[in-house]
Amino acid sequence: MxxxxxxxxxxxxxxxxxxxxxxxxxxxxxxxxxxxxxxxxxxxxxxxxxxxxxxxxxxxxxxxATPKAKVLVEPKVVSITPSSGSLGEKVGFNLTGSDFDKTAKVYLETEVKNKTKTIEAAKNVVTSSSLITGTFKIPTGVPAGDWNVVVKQNGKESTSTVKFTLKE
Known part of the structure; x- marks a missing residue:
């Protein structure tokens, strides 16, 4: 070369x-x-x-390399209006609180003989991060009394003491 x-x-x-x-x-x-x-x-x-x-x-x-992570927060329940309804009726409600997202579902829950009984809200609509509207179709075969109002979303659950009273 x-x-x-x-x-x-x-x-x-x-x-x-x-x-x-x-x-x-x-x-x-x-x-x-x-x-x-x-x-x-x-x-x-x-x-x-x-x-x-x-x-x-x-x-x-x-x-x-890494998408933005979404921070999942626990929803908080402050009040429900009305706060009672009778067995066998449909009751429209407004639920106020904070940190609600579009996946939020509203339930009434109570303990009967160490088993949880649940009523899921029908037509549940999250109108904002602080308001959910919906309807409970209250069956006749459930116990009357105070039921806990619970919001569940993204694997998180509210831990409030807000009650909804079922009347006979």
Whole structure:
């Protein structure tokens, strides 16, 4: 190999450049994201006679490694209006509280002989993060008395002491 060819080979091998730049960011409330930016640069030198030309090509790709995490919170029940209804009737209600989301479901629950009895609200509508409207279809074969008002959403459950009274 002659001296010119050796120099050309050395120049070509030195002109190949790879660089990786990465950055990680964190957003408030535990919504973590990792973003990695990969930059690949290649420079090629070609010698023809006494002239040398070089071209630089840069490709950039951004990848989101982790989607934003949703923080799941426990719903809180403050009050229900009306707070009572009779066995065998339909009762429309307004439930106030906080941290309700679109998956929220409303229930009446009580303990009978160490077993939980449940009545699920029909036509349950979350109108805002602090108001749920719906209807209870109260069956006739359940015990009268005070029942706990419970909201369940995303695997979380309210722990309030708000009661709904079933009357005979």
């Amino acid at each position: 002659d001296r010119k060819m050796f120099i050309i080979a050395a120049v070509l091998s030195c002109c190949l450049i790879f660089s990786v730049v990465s950055a990680a960011t964190t957003t408030p409330a535990g919504n973590a994201t990792n973003t990695t930016k990969v930059v690949k640069s290649t420079t090629t030198a070609v010698t023809t006679g006494n002239a040398t030309s070089s071209d630089k090509v840069t490709k950039t790709q951004t990848v989101n």
